[in-house]
Amino acid sequence: MDDAQPRRYGRAVFLATLGGGLSSLWWAKAAWNSISGTVSPVAGDIVPLLPTQGWRIYTISGHMPTFDPAAWRLTVGGRVEKPLALSYGELRDLPRVEQISTFHCVTGWTVKNVHWAGVRMHDVLGQAGPHPQAHALQFVSAEEPYVDYLTTKQASLHDVMLAYEMDGKPLSRAHGAPVRLVIPEMYGYKNVKWLKAINVVDQVGVGYWEQYGYDNDAWVGRSNGYQS
Ligand SMILES: Nc1nc2c(c(=O)[nH]1)N[C@H]1C(S)=C(S)[C@@H](COP(=O)(O)O)O[C@H]1N2
Numbered sequence: 001m002d003d004a005q006p007r008r009y010g011r012a013v014f015l016a017t018l019g020g021g022l023s024s025l026w027w028a029k030a031a032w033n034s035i036s037g038t039v040s041p042v043a044g045d046i047v048p049l050l051p052t053q054g055w056r057i058y059t060i061s062g063h064m065p066t067f068d069p070a071a072w073r074l075t076v077g078g079r080v081e082k083p084l085a086l087s088y089g090e091l092r093d094l095p096r097v098e099q100i101s102t103f104h105c106v107t108g109w110t111v112k113n114v115h116w117a118g119v120r121m122h123d124v125l126g127q128a129g130p131h132p133q134a135h136a137l138q139f140v141s142a143e144e145p146y147v148d149y150l151t152t153k154q155a156s157l158h159d160v161m162l163a164y165e166m167d168g169k170p171l172s173r174a175h176g177a178p179v180r181l182v183i184p185e186m187y188g189y190k191n192v193k194w195l196k197a198i199n200v201v202d203q204v205g206v207g208y209w210e211q212y213g214y215d216n217d218a219w220v221g222r223s224n225g226y227q228s
């Protein structure tokens with residue numbers, strides 16, 4: 001695809017908007033490796049690739065969406081220059097990253113050292129060219145009506161991932177096949193499974209669990225979840 005010009009335009013606009021601080025990391029791939037945190041670029045060499053334990057499989061509907069590789073698309077829309085509909089193959093063709101990070105549910109369980117593989121948000125959004133005035137992302141699950149939001153700044157954290165593999169295998173249906181959001185800094189409910197759409201929006205809306213009183217900013221250790 002010959003989209004050098006729109007791509008550069010999208011980046012320039014987005015960078016100009018976000019300015020400095022955390023958000024400048026959005027495109028600065030090289031900078032990520034110098035940041036310490038939960039991600040190890042050579043994670044596989046340090047922690048053996050083992051099936052992780054302690055998961056509880058959650059659905060809100062009792063029905064897990066099925067994944068048809070031929071028909072599936074991940075759409076990127078909302079306030080973008082160029083809406084996208086990525087096939088599974090196109091998603092897999094984007095630069096692959098791996099990380100090991102720990103997963104916390106707000107109800108108290110934790111799964112340590114989950115080995116994820118997938119793509120970084122900027123590699124998906126960069127092609128779409130988010131509008132300068134839009135400050136949030138909406139993540140829509142194929143499991144309706146599960147939805148959640150991150151600010152663009154939160155979504156630019158270095159270890160946020162759209163994960164298509166867990167523990168060295170394609171993401172299972174129970175864990176959100178074919179792709180889920182992973183944001184280790186935040187509690188599990190932000191980690192939307194069966195992701196089907198990312199929409200660039202002006203500001204965060206009310207996510208599925210947030211409508212019942214959970215924090216919009218689900219920082220592990222700082223948000224205690226229930227607010228009522
Ligand atoms: N579509 C969808 N995504 C979801 C949920 C859900 O019920 N439906 N539960 C969330 C919560 S509260 C947690 S803790 C994790 C659990 O991930 P797991 O089911 O892979 O263990 O998924 C999150 N993503």
Ligand SMILES: [Mo]
Pocket residue numbers: 104105106107187188189
């Ligand atoms: Mo959770």
